[in-house]
Amino acid sequence: GAVVSQHPSRVICKSGTSVKIECRSLDFQATTMFWYRQFPKKSLMLMATSNEGSKATYEQGVEKDKFLINHASLTLSTLTVTSAHPEDSSFYICSARRGRSSYNEQFFGPGTRLTVL
Amino acid sequence: TQLLEQSPQFLSIQEGENLTVYCNSSSVFSSLQWYRQEPGEGPVLLVTVVTGGEVKKLKRLTFQFGDARKDSSLHITAAQPGDTGLYLCAGGRNAGNMLTFGGGTRLMVKP
Numbered sequence: 001g002a003v004v005s006q007h008p009s010r011v012i013c014k015s016g017t018s019v020k021i022e023c024r025s026l027d028f029q030a031t032t033m034f035w036y037r038q039f040p041k042k043s044l045m046l047m048a049t050s051n052e053g054s055k056a057t058y059e060q061g062v063e064k065d066k067f068l069i070n071h072a073s074l075t076l077s078t079l080t081v082t083s084a085h086p087e088d089s090s091f092y093i094c095s096a097r098r099g100r101s102s103y104n105e106q107f108f109g110p111g112t113r114l115t116v117l
Numbered sequence: 118t119q120l121l122e123q124s125p126q127f128l129s130i131q132e133g134e135n136l137t138v139y140c141n142s143s144s145v146f147s148s149l150q151w152y153r154q155e156p157g158e159g160p161v162l163l164v165t166v167v168t169g170g171e172v173k174k175l176k177r178l179t180f181q182f183g184d185a186r187k188d189s190s191l192h193i194t195a196a197q198p199g200d201t202g203l204y205l206c207a208g209g210r211n212a213g214n215m216l217t218f219g220g221g222t223r224l225m226v227k228p
Binding site for chain 2: 004006032034041042043044046049091093095097103104105106107108109110111113
């Protein structure tokens with residue numbers, strides 16, 4: 001299989017604090033990982049693409065200084081929401097691309113529900 | 118900007134009915150994936166189609182990729198309450214790693 005985990009599954013924090021979300025590929029090496037944000041009853045919105053050992057590529061409108069992404073190894077990527085505000089409350093989902101498949105298949109983590117008070 | 122349009126956006130049916138979800142684009146994709154997502158969870162990959170005209174079956178689910186690789190459909194036969202969820206199509210292109218997601222179809226199957 002291709003299992004991706006996320007931690008934590010839920011987090012509640014105070015406004016102004018930072019929150020780190022981890023994404024791990026458990027049984028495969030992920031050359032590329034992706035971070036998405038999902039609003040209630042909506043589809044996925046790509047925030048950034050990260051490749052191991054290089055800087056993340058952010059989508060238009062996503063603040064790279066606010067959403068820090070580190071892809072330190074082939075099995076771990078982290079998203080840090082800095083100085084969180086209530087409008088950052090959302091469902092954040094990571095995915096990982098296995099190997100160099102030309103089929104662009106992505107395997108998703110279970111998501112992290114962030115609530116900023 | 119490539120765009121994938123899914124229809125219908127919402128669908129509420131009775132158990133046992135059949136349904137079809139459509140995913141359309143003006144762009145050609147090298148591959149197309151269908152995912153199913155339940156509330157509070159991440160999307161789960163159902164199938165990948167890569168060849169124009171390809172048809173794949175997964176129990177009561179039938180997936181088809183259009184001949185021109187611009188559109189796809191998902192047909193569910195004899196829907197069950199367990200089929201309830203958000204269905205997402207996503208297209209990939211050879212030029213990059215990214216997937217373009219459709220807007221999703223929210224399906225509710227009532228017992």
